[in-house]
Amino acid sequence: MKKGNTNAVKTLVISSACAGAILLLPSKGEAALGDQVLRNGMKHPDVEELQRALLHQGYLKSSHVTGYYGPVTTNAVKEFQKKHHLVIDGITGKMTVRAITQKPVVKPPASTPKTVKATYKTLKQGSQGNEVERLQQKLKELKYFKYPKITGYFGRVTADAVKAYQKEKKIPASGIADDKTQRLLFKASSASPVKSQKPVPAKPKPANESSFILRLNSVGSEVQELQSDLKALGFYNYSLDRIFGKKTEASVKSFQKAYKLPVTGVADSKTLTIISAEAKKKEDETAPPPSADLRLHSVGPKVYQLQSDLKVLGFYTYKVDNIFGKMTEMSVKSFQKAYKLSVTGVADSKTIEKIKAEVKKKGIEPAKPQTTAKPFSVINLVGDAAELVGTPYTWGGETVEEGFDCSGFLVYLFKKQNVQLPRTVASIWDAGKTVSQPKVGDIVFFETYKKGPSHAGIYIGNNNFVHSGSRGVAVSDIRLSYWTDRYLGAKQLY
Numbered sequence: 214m215k216k217g218n219t220n221a222v223k224t225l226v227i228s229s230a231c232a233g234a235i236l237l238l239p240s241k242g243e244a245a246l247g248d249q250v251l252r253n254g255m256k257h258p259d260v261e262e263l264q265r266a267l268l269h270q271g272y273l274k275s276s277h278v279t280g281y282y283g284p285v286t287t288n289a290v291k292e293f294q295k296k297h298h299l300v301i302d303g304i305t306g307k308m309t310v311r312a313i314t315q316k317p318v319v320k321p322p323a324s325t326p327k328t329v330k331a332t333y334k335t336l337k338q339g340s341q342g343n344e345v346e347r348l349q350q351k352l353k354e355l356k357y358f359k360y361p362k363i364t365g366y367f368g369r370v371t372a373d374a375v376k377a378y379q380k381e382k383k384i385p386a387s388g389i390a391d392d393k394t395q396r397l398l399f400k401a402s403s404a405s406p407v408k409s410q411k412p413v414p415a416k417p418k419p420a421n422e423s424s425f426i427l428r429l430n431s432v433g434s435e436v437q438e439l440q441s442d443l444k445a446l447g448f449y450n451y452s453l454d455r456i457f458g459k460k461t462e463a464s465v466k467s468f469q470k471a472y473k474l475p476v477t478g479v480a481d482s483k484t485l486t487i488i489s490a491e492a493k494k495k496e497d498e499t500a501p502p503p504s505a506d507l508r509l510h511s512v513g514p515k516v517y518q519l520q521s522d523l524k525v526l527g528f529y530t531y532k533v534d535n536i537f538g539k540m541t542e543m544s545v546k547s548f549q550k551a552y553k554l555s556v557t558g559v560a561d562s563k564t565i566e567k568i569k570a571e572v573k574k575k576g577i578e579p580a581k582p583q584t585t586a587k588p589f590s591v592i593n594l595v596g597d598a599a600e601l602v603g604t605p606y607t608w609g610g611e612t613v614e615e616g617f618d619c620s621g622f623l624v625y626l627f628k629k630q631n632v633q634l635p636r637t638v639a640s641i642w643d644a645g646k647t648v649s650q651p652k653v654g655d656i657v658f659f660e661t662y663k664k665g666p667s668h669a670g671i672y673i674g675n676n677n678f679v680h681s682g683s684r685g686v687a688v689s690d691i692r693l694s695y696w697t698d699r700y701l702g703a704k705q706l707y
Contacts, residue, residue: 368433
């Protein structure tokens with residue numbers, strides 16, 4: 214890049230436009246989750262990341278990460294939203310992602326005089342997070358924490374475990390894991406707890422009684438997990454209130470009856486294990502089977518093969534790039550129309566079979582699939598545009614060396630993101646998907662020197678767009694009267 218462009222680039226990066234496009238982009242912790250809204254019915258790697266985060270924080274009531282956004286995941290998101298005072302809709306949008314991925318600031322332990330004893334954060338009912346997980350794990354090693362899973366939530370069961378440990382060690386049995394309790398606990402071995410010299414004889418248990426049970430009047434996250442699983446299985450149709458009341462008891466009885474278990478209304482270890490397993494099985498079964506259809510935004514070797522086949526047949530005249538974009542969709546529609554198939558733009562099995570049959574008739578070997586292209590990146594698109602500010606305007610130009618005209622600038626930038634655009638503004642307008650309000654990365658169109666779309670640029674946030682005009686590549690405010698009087702609309706091309 215030329216030295217003379219340096220200040221212009223800095224202006225773009227530091228401007229309010231880039232505050233929306235670059236400076237406020239998600240951190241590494243939310244990059245994968247923040248790029249799309251996740252909701253019930255989706256199956257995607259981002260859902261796996263969401264489930265791991267919810268599981269780690271004690272909200273996901275299943276120990277299995279499936280990648281499918283089913284009722285269990287939806288309920289977990291709702292509980293998280295309720296706890297963090299967000300809109301309780303079960304949909305993982307930007308605000309929910311930000312709250313889930315936000316890490317608490319943990320100050321490193323300072324070097325303190327030996328007389329200062331405070332080392333551990335006090336944990337009590339309602340506490341949650343890594344410290345609670347660590348506490349539960351240690352109590353579980355010492356056989357005090359009886360619940361099957363480490364939840365990261367300090368509920369009644371955890372409090373009872375702490376209280377039992379405190380009684381054993383003859384310290385105040387408050388059920389609160391204060392500094393003294395934790396210092397003593399984490400110095401203990403991983404073996405069974407040391408029994409007091411005069412143990413209190415326990416009442417004999419029936420042979421089939423569990424060491425951990427949930428029953429009427431139990432409260433806490435364990436009850437919430439039970440309610441969530443029963444709800445997923447259709448036995449519980451009420452709010453997840455963490456309280457084992459009459460409705461929860463009736464739901465447990467219904468489940469026990471259906472699965473031929475002793476109908477007690479008490480969720481013992483056997484009942485809990487079967488409920489959890491059936492809920493997981495249910496969520497797996499309700500996940501939609503992966504579709505073999507290729508459609509808008511599909512990527513990979515199969516898209517490459519489709520584009521190659523359509524190119525052989527003359528329906529696709531653009532770069533074979535692994536990405537099912539607008540040009541590929543238009544090509545599929547043209548093929549479907551020509552061969553009297555349903556004109557959907559989706560390459561379903563029937564369409565693909567017909568394409569392959571016609572290619573075979575041609576006797577031409579299509580190009581072989583290459584490696585999967587990198588996904589479209591808005592931040593890279595805007596970053597690449599930033600480096601070009603100040604590049605001169607050249608009619609018909611489409612390279613850095615010769616300069617850019619309006620559409621050449623767009624074609625160049627989108628090509629770097631493996632998206633092939635048509636060469637004229639009017640064609641780009643026809644290929645794009647109309648959006649009501651532009652977001653970063655969308656293309657905004659204007660009617661300038663002739664009727665219809667004749668100029669366009671990339672929207673970069675805060676009412677600014679970058680484009681190649683008469684003064685070269687520059688950033689302009691879309692609110693200026695010149696642009697508002699000529700604005701036609703915005704379209705998505707990726």
